[in-house]
Amino acid sequence: MKSLIPILVFAPTIGAILQVLNPRPLFCRTVAILATVISAVTAGILFSEIDPQNPIETPQFIVNWIKSYSIHFALEVDGLNLLPTLATALIFPFLIISEWNRSFARRGIHALLLILETAILGALCSVDLFLLIFFLMMIPVPLYFLSSIWGDEGREKASFRMISVSLVASASLFLGVLIIFHGLEPHTFLIGDLRGKLVGKTAEIFGVSFEMNQIAFGLITFALALRAPIWPVHGWCRSLILRAPASIGVATLLAGYPVAVTVFTRIGYELFPQSVGSHLDLLMGAGIITAIFGTLSLLQEKDLRGILVSFSSIATGFSIIGVGTGLQTGLVGSQFILFSTAVGLAIWGFSSEILHYRSKTYLTEELSGVMKTLPDLGVSTLIALACFVGVPGTIGFISYSLLSMGSFNYHPGIIIVSLVVATVVSGFLIQVFRQIFLGEQKTASLSALTFRERVVLFPLVFVIVTTGFIPSPLVEGVKMTVMRILAQGSPN
Amino acid sequence: MIKELILFLPEVYLILAATGLILGEVGYHGERVRIILPTALISVFGSLVQLLFNYTAGPGRFGHANFINDGFSLFLKTLLLLTALIGLLADRKSQEVSLENRTEHAALILGITALGMLVVSSANWIWIIFLMFSLNVLGSLLLSLKKTDRKAIEASFKGNISAIYSLILTSLAVILFYSVTHEFDLYKIHTAIIEKGISSRIYSVGFSLILIGLGFFGTYFPSQLWAKDSYEGASLPATAFASCLFRITTFGILVRVVVVQFSRESQNPGFWIPINTLNWLPVLSVICGLTLLLSALYVFRQTATRKIFAGVLVLQSGFYLLGLLALDQIGFASILLGLATEIFMIGGLFATLSFFEDRRQKSDDEISLSRSVPEGIALLFFLLCVIGLPPLPGFISKFTLISSAARHQWNGLALVALISFVLVGISAFRWVYPWVYGLRQRQMAFSISWTHRVLLLGLIFPLALFSVFAEPMLNWVSSSVAFPLW
Numbered sequence: 001m002k003s004l005i006p007i008l009v010f011a012p013t014i015g016a017i018l019q020v021l022n023p024r025p026l027f028c029r030t031v032a033i034l035a036t037v038i039s040a041v042t043a044g045i046l047f048s049e050i051d052p053q054n055p056i057e058t059p060q061f062i063v064n065w066i067k068s069y070s071i072h073f074a075l076e077v078d079g080l081n082l083l084p085t086l087a088t089a090l091i092f093p094f095l096i097i098s099e100w101n102r103s104f105a106r107r108g109i110h111a112l113l114l115i116l117e118t119a120i121l122g123a124l125c126s127v128d129l130f131l132l133i134f135f136l137m138m139i140p141v142p143l144y145f146l147s148s149i150w151g152d153e154g155r156e157k158a159s160f161r162m163i164s165v166s167l168v169a170s171a172s173l174f175l176g177v178l179i180i181f182h183g184l185e186p187h188t189f190l191i192g193d194l195r196g197k198l199v200g201k202t203a204e205i206f207g208v209s210f211e212m213n214q215i216a217f218g219l220i221t222f223a224l225a226l227r228a229p230i231w232p233v234h235g236w237c238r239s240l241i242l243r244a245p246a247s248i249g250v251a252t253l254l255a256g257y258p259v260a261v262t263v264f265t266r267i268g269y270e271l272f273p274q275s276v277g278s279h280l281d282l283l284m285g286a287g288i289i290t291a292i293f294g295t296l297s298l299l300q301e302k303d304l305r306g307i308l309v310s311f312s313s314i315a316t317g318f319s320i321i322g323v324g325t326g327l328q329t330g331l332v333g334s335q336f337i338l339f340s341t342a343v344g345l346a347i348w349g350f351s352s353e354i355l356h357y358r359s360k361t362y363l364t365e366e367l368s369g370v371m372k373t374l375p376d377l378g379v380s381t382l383i384a385l386a387c388f389v390g391v392p393g394t395i396g397f398i399s400y401s402l403l404s405m406g407s408f409n410y411h412p413g414i415i416i417v418s419l420v421v422a423t424v425v426s427g428f429l430i431q432v433f434r435q436i437f438l439g440e441q442k443t444a445s446l447s448a449l450t451f452r453e454r455v456v457l458f459p460l461v462f463v464i465v466t467t468g469f470i471p472s473p474l475v476e477g478v479k480m481t482v483m484r485i486l487a488q489g490s491p492n
Numbered sequence: 493m494i495k496e497l498i499l500f501l502p503e504v505y506l507i508l509a510a511t512g513l514i515l516g517e518v519g520y521h522g523e524r525v526r527i528i529l530p531t532a533l534i535s536v537f538g539s540l541v542q543l544l545f546n547y548t549a550g551p552g553r554f555g556h557a558n559f560i561n562d563g564f565s566l567f568l569k570t571l572l573l574l575t576a577l578i579g580l581l582a583d584r585k586s587q588e589v590s591l592e593n594r595t596e597h598a599a600l601i602l603g604i605t606a607l608g609m610l611v612v613s614s615a616n617w618i619w620i621i622f623l624m625f626s627l628n629v630l631g632s633l634l635l636s637l638k639k640t641d642r643k644a645i646e647a648s649f650k651g652n653i654s655a656i657y658s659l660i661l662t663s664l665a666v667i668l669f670y671s672v673t674h675e676f677d678l679y680k681i682h683t684a685i686i687e688k689g690i691s692s693r694i695y696s697v698g699f700s701l702i703l704i705g706l707g708f709f710g711t712y713f714p715s716q717l718w719a720k721d722s723y724e725g726a727s728l729p730a731t732a733f734a735s736c737l738f739r740i741t742t743f744g745i746l747v748r749v750v751v752v753q754f755s756r757e758s759q760n761p762g763f764w765i766p767i768n769t770l771n772w773l774p775v776l777s778v779i780c781g782l783t784l785l786l787s788a789l790y791v792f793r794q795t796a797t798r799k800i801f802a803g804v805l806v807l808q809s810g811f812y813l814l815g816l817l818a819l820d821q822i823g824f825a826s827i828l829l830g831l832a833t834e835i836f837m838i839g840g841l842f843a844t845l846s847f848f849e850d851r852r853q854k855s856d857d858e859i860s861l862s863r864s865v866p867e868g869i870a871l872l873f874f875l876l877c878v879i880g881l882p883p884l885p886g887f888i889s890k891f892t893l894i895s896s897a898a899r900h901q902w903n904g905l906a907l908v909a910l911i912s913f914v915l916v917g918i919s920a921f922r923w924v925y926p927w928v929y930g931l932r933q934r935q936m937a938f939s940i941s942w943t944h945r946v947l948l949l950g951l952i953f954p955l956a957l958f959s960v961f962a963e964p965m966l967n968w969v970s971s972s973v974a975f976p977l978w
Contacts (some may be wrong), residue, residue, distance in 0.1 A: 066888070066962045068822070068970065130891075134882045141881055144921060148928050158926055160918075167917040171910035178898040178906055183721065187899075375667035 005061040005075040008042040008089065009121045011035045012114035019111050029100060032110040036093040036117065043089035046077045052476035060127070061189075067098045070188045070273045074128035079481025080122045080266050083339035083474065084258040088124065090463065091254060091346045092117045094456045098389040101452075102150075109150060114230055116142040116251055123259050129177045129189040132263065136173060136227070139255050140166035143240075146251065151243045158239040165236045169226040176219030179203045180271070183212050195270050195488065217275040220267055228260035228316050230286055231293040232246040236296075238309045246356065249305050250349035257316040258338045265323050265331065269485045277327065283324030284410070288417055291317025295421050298428055304352035304362045307432065308345060311388060314425065315341035321414060324404050329405020331482045332475065336399035339467075340387055343460055344396065347384035350456050351377055355436070358446040364432055369441030376449055380457040385433060387464045398475075426442070496554040499546055499561050502539035502569065506576075506606035509535030510599040517595040529584050531646065532598040536577050536605075543569055552554075555557065558616050563972035564824075568744045569609045571831055572737065576605040578839035578951065579733030585843065585944050586849040589725035600634045601733060610742045616677045618669070618753075622662035628709050629655035630736060632722065634730045643725030650718040651734075654708040661705030668698045669753075678752045685767060686756065692770050699754060699772055701780055703779070710742030711735070712809040713782040723802035728849065732842035736835045737804045743812050747824050755819060762821035776817055783910045784810035787911035791919045797845070800923055804878060808834060808918060811893045814909060818896035825969045826892035832969070833877075833889040833958055840951035841874035847944055868927065872949045875924060877955060879917050885958035892966075 015035025019028045092113065099109050119142065122135035125326035130241060140163055148159040179229050180194065181187050183201045188194060201212040229237050233324040237256060241249040268276040276283070294313025301307045315337060322334025354377060355370065371378040383394065390400035399426050400422070407414040449457075467474060516527075541568060551562040562637065579601045581587050589597055604627070611624040632651020649951040670676060672694055673684035685695070707715030712727050723731045755764035766772055787810060791803035808830070815827035817914055874882065880890035890913070958965055 064963070066966060067894070068963070068966050134887070137887070138882045141876065145928060148925060156929065160922060160925065163921045164914075164918050167914045171914045174894075175903075175910055178895060179903060181895070182898045182901075204901055205907060215916060451494055 002059050002061045004042050004046055005059055005077060005125060008039055008046065008077075008085075009118055009125060011038040011042065012092070012117040012121075016111040016114040019107055019114075023107065023360075025106070027108060028107045029096075032096045032114060033093060035114055036089075036096050039117065039121070040089040040093055042421055043077075043086050047082060047086060047473075047477065050079070050082065050477050052473075052480050054480075058481070061125075063413070065131075069130070069180065070186070072128045072190055074131060074190060075122070075125040076127045077125055077170065079478040080335070080485070081262050082477050082481075083335045084262050084342070085121060085124050087258065087339045087342040087368050088117065088120050088254055091250065091342065091460070094350065094460065095247055095251055097452060097456050098353060105149065109146065112142040112146050113251060116146070116255060120255050120259055124262055126170055127191045127266075129180065129191065129194075129267075131189070133170070133173050133177050136259070136263070137170040139227075139259070139335065143252055143255060146248045146263075147240055147244045150245060150248060151240075152245075153243070157241045158243045159280060161236040162240045163199045165226050165229075165233070169223040171217045171457050172226075173176075173223035176216045176223065179212065179216045179219070180258075183216070191270055198271055199274065207467045213272055213275045217268070217272040219439070221264065224260040224264045225286075226332075228257045228320075230320065231290045231297070231313070234290075234293075234313060237312070237395045238306070241305050242303060243402045244305075246308065246349040246352040246362075247307055249308050250346050253308070253312045253345055253349075254342060257319065258313060258342055261316070261323060261334065261338060265334070269331075270488070273488070280324050280326050280410075283320055284414065287317045287320030287322075287324055288414070289317070290314075290320060291421050292417070293317075298425060302357065302364050304348075304364060307364075308349055308352065311341065311348065315345070318400075318403060321407060321418075325406040325410040326486075327406045327409055328479065328482050328486055329402055330410065331486070332478050333399060333402030333404075333406050333480075335393065335478050336402055336471075336474070340395040340399045340464070343464055344384045344387040347380060347457060347460050347464075348388075350453075350460075351381045351384070354449070354453055354457075355446075364435050367436045369437070371437040371445060372441050373446045374449060376454065377457070380441070380461050381437070382433060382463050383464055387468070389422055389429060392468075394464050395471065396464070397468060398471040402475075495549070498555045499549060499559075502542045502573070503606045503609050503824055504547065505535045505538045505542065506609075509530060510602035510606070513595050513599040513602070516926070517599075527709060528594050528598050529580060530564075532580050533577070534603055535602060536573055536580065540570070540573050540577075543573065545710045553616070557607050558620060559610070560616070564747070565744070565830075567828055567969065567972035568831075571740050571828075571835060572605050572608050575733060575736045575740065575835045575839070576601050576718050577715075578835060578843075579729060579737075581734065581947050582729040582839060582843045582846065585727050585947065586729045586846045588846065589729060597634065597730070600630055604628065604630045604634070604737060608737055611741050611745060616679065618678055618681065618749075619663075619666050621749070622659070622666060622705070625662070625706070625709070625741060625745060626655050626659035628741065632734070634734055637762055644727065645725075646727030647722035650722050654715070654718045658705045658708040661701045665698045665701035665705065668694060677750065682756075682767075683752070685753075696770050696772070699770070700775075702749060706742050706746055707779075708737040710746065710809055711738065711806045713779050713786060716783065716787070716806050716809070719879065720799070721804040723797075723805055724798040728846040730836050730843045731802070731805070736831075736838055739809060739812070739834070740831050742809075742886075743816070743827055746816060747827065750816065750819075751824075764819045766819075773817060773819070776813065777902060780810055780817060781811035781905055783813060784905075784908050784912040788915040792915040794919070795923075797849075798921065800919060801841070801845070804916060804920075805838070807912060808838075810892060811909065811911065814893045814897040814902070814905060817902060817905070818900050819901075820896075821970065821973050822892075822899070823896040824973045825966065826889070826896045828969045828972060830889040830893055831950075831965060832965070833885050833955065836951045836958075837874050837877040837886055840870065840948060840955070841878055843944070843947060843951070844868075844871040844874060847941070866945060867948065870952065871927070872924065873952060873955075879920050880913060881917070883959060885955050885962070888959065888962050889918055932947055 010100040015031045018031045044410045049059055060076040062072050062074040065071045095113055096110060102109055119135050119138040126132040126135055144159050144163045150157055155301055181189055184197055198212045202209050203212055203215055226233050241252055291314050294310045294317055298310035299384055301310055319334045319337040322330045322337060355367060359367060387394035387396035404415055546561055547566055549561060553560055580598060585595050607624055607627045611621060629652055632648050652911050669681055671691045673681050675681045675684055704715055751764055756767050758765045787803050787807040791800055794800045812827050812830055815823040844867055846891040877884040877886035880886045895907045
């Protein structure tokens with residue numbers, strides 16, 4: 001089964017290369033969708049292979065890549081990356097389908113999305129630090145071209161901001177990883193081999209000595225905070241998504257907080273448990289502020305894509321709160337937040353694009369009474385929103401329940417903050433839903449959903465509901481790995 | 493005697509071909525233009541094949557023990573021949589090089605490649621090294637061979653002046669060391685310094701003279717100022733060729749001179765330390781840091797294409813100095829890997845730029861990738877490679893160089909290198925935006941040149957192989973550095 005992991009990661013890139021070899025439109029589209037479906041099916045098989053009772057024997061693929069630098073091609077699917085990996089592999093086929101009929105440079109957008117999927121999945125599954133920076137540094141490149149070619153007015157500034165921030169993040173991560181690599185003898189990039197060996201090590205920069213726990217952990221955390229992004233370094237994400245088609249916005253978000261939070265959890269808890277332990281309050285604070293900021297900005301939103309960004313800020317905040325608990329339930333809840341919000345945001349993004357395609361606007365105040373002509377779209381969106389605010393029967397409910405349990409054990413006050421955020425968000429979303437879907441129909445009659453659009457929406461709705469009713473396989477898949485990691489060096 | 497002559501054959505082929513081209517040009521000009529390229533290419537291929545035979549000869553000295561045949565020199569010679577090959581092919585496709593100048597271009601490329609090969613293989617007699625090195629002035633003549641362009645002539649003039657400075661400074665160093673040790677042989681100078689001991693003042697002056705003198709063609713601080721203007725003014729193929737050739741020869745000499753004359757082996761095999769008289773590593777680290785930072789800042793504030801790429805070329809030298817600072821086998825191997833990657837990525841980048849710029853001269857329209865998408869993608873490929881972004885091989889070579897510094901706790905320099913990476917990355921993406929933006933506009937496509945595409949594929953293919961098979965490449969490089977003559 002371990003040989004399936006490279007297929008999961010590289011099937012999309014192989015698809016992109018095949019597109020170059022044969023430029024016929026039908027071939028290109030078929031290859032693109034097949035590549036992402038292969039990746040999604042592989043993710044499903046890997047998920048089914050994870051034995052919840054045996055967190056040690058997870059699918060792992062390790063071969064030497066550059067032996068002289070101890071660089072391994074090491075990929076693993078375990079409880080720490082299972083849910084974001086599943087969400088990414090699941091959503092990308094629908095991203096390809098949503099861009100099925102793009103009139104301008106369709107082959108380009110498909111190829112870039114495929115490369116982006118490889119980079120995201122690679123970053124999620126890497127257990128070698130070199131491979132991790134390799135994939136993390138690769139992510140912004142397709143994103144830059146996606147946004148600067150297919151974006152709207154003002155995309156130049158937005159994509160430039162994104163790439164500048166990403167380059168700073170990459171440099172910070174690179175330096176952090178180099179310091180770790182050269183701080184230990186024998187040198188290695190494998191996270192498993194580095195575990196528990198960084199305590200008490202020091203590194204010098206310009207003659208000033210730092211503890212490895214401070215400098216490397218600080219550099220890596222800074223890089224991931226930029227990439228997530230969390231408040232106050234989140235501006236690039238908003239400006240980019242507001243100037244890109246919603247589908248590219250969804251891809252941008254998938255490349256953002258799910259990857260950053262997953263990588264932080266792995267590196268933080270496996271390599272720097274003491275540092276994480278001493279900064280739990282800080283993490284919790286960052287999570288709360290990011291969630292509150294997301295809520296406040298959500299209240300101002302009048303743009304469908306802006307709502308997408310604010311949602312993602314709230315999701316980032318909540319997932320960081322889960323990581324900051326340092327407790328099993330909180331960490332599992334954090335992973336569930338990543339999964340449920342990613343799927344919910346994808347549905348919202350696709351719905352936004354469907355509405356924009358018909359009404360040529362992303363502004364909520366210009367849309368009204370859509371339910372009358374597009375009831376299926378209305379129901380799908382409603383379920384996505386329900387998932388987002390944690391209504392029972394959706395995976396969102398499970399996520400918030402787990403998170404709340406973990407947070408309560410950490411500090412009961414966090415529950416109050418979460419409840420306030422959830423109430424405000426629910427109220428706003430009901431208002432937005434009423435504005436767009438209910439009420440008097442202002443806009444001209446919108447055409448019914450096509451078969452392709454239904455294919456994009458319904459399976460994701462199905463995932464939200466099914467996992468909402470049967471969450472235990474997912475919970476078990478994540479729980480044992482989290483327990484293993486906490487047992488190795490609990491930050492509490 | 494015959495064996496020794498055989499070892500010189502790669503250089504002899506090139507010199508004979510260059511002489512033939514010049515004589516042909518003097519005798520008759522016109523139809524012979526057609527045979528310039530095949531003649532030059534045959535000589536380069538011949539040299540490459542001959543190099544393979546030289547590999548089989550094993551390590552040793554030849555030419556009255558003044559020259560060395562070892563893994564390091566053979567690797568550098570191979571790189572120089574590949575640079576010449578790419579230079580000749582890129583020249584052929586560029587419209588900046590007029591038909592009348594083709595012979596001079598080809599002859600100069602072959603000539604200075606041969607000289608460079610002699611330089612990088614010469615190890616014993618220090619004055620031979622520096623004299624040959626100064627003949628790089630011929631390379632700067634190449635920079636002026638552009639269709640009547642004042643900037644190109646200025647570029648060449650600056651190159652000539654730099655070569656003279658370089659010769660003066662390195663000659664002074666040779667005289668200085670000879671006056672103290674009475675030796676020209678690198679190894680004997682080293683022994684004399686160790687056994688007799690020389691004053692740290694003479695030692696440091698000599699070292700500084702060599703370092704600054706080599707810096708003119710190595711294009712590192714403080715001698716790099718001429719290079720940006722010259723590279724900006726010259727034709728694109730000449731710039732790509734000359735910059736790669738200068739760097740290969742400079743870092744070939746630097747590694748050899750620094751290791752043989754100014755260092756001694758440490759207790760760990762494969763590691764060297766500066767000889768006791770003076771620790772020059774901090775000086776080198778300052779030069780490295782300033783080269784990186786100043787050229788990155790230069791690139792950051794430029795908007796003109798040629799200025800940006802001139803700055804990027806200078807920046808590369810800063811990265812190679814990181815490898816030199818490590819003063820060990822892995823550091824030197826990372827320099828060789830970087831140089832090997834560079835000849836393909838710089839060659840490719842300038843060849844694609846040349847493709848677009850030539851065609852822009854014909855039409856007044858804004859230039860963008862939509863005019864020729866495959867060439868545009870190739871341009872982006874080479875550009876991202878030069879910046880050092882994954883998954884392209886430029887990333888692996890940058891990683892090995894920065895890692896060399898970090899391994900010896902030069903973390904501050906690694907930080908400076910990464911800041912340079914960020915600044916140059918931002919500049920490159922700022923520069924590339926108008927090209928990408930143009931994809932949205934329907935523009936008339938440029939005429940396709942299949943031979944140009946074959947050249948680009950020929951440059952992309954080895955780079956892709958470097959990325960995937962990084963380990964065998966590194967092994968080859970490491971084994972080239974690990975030779976018994978040091």
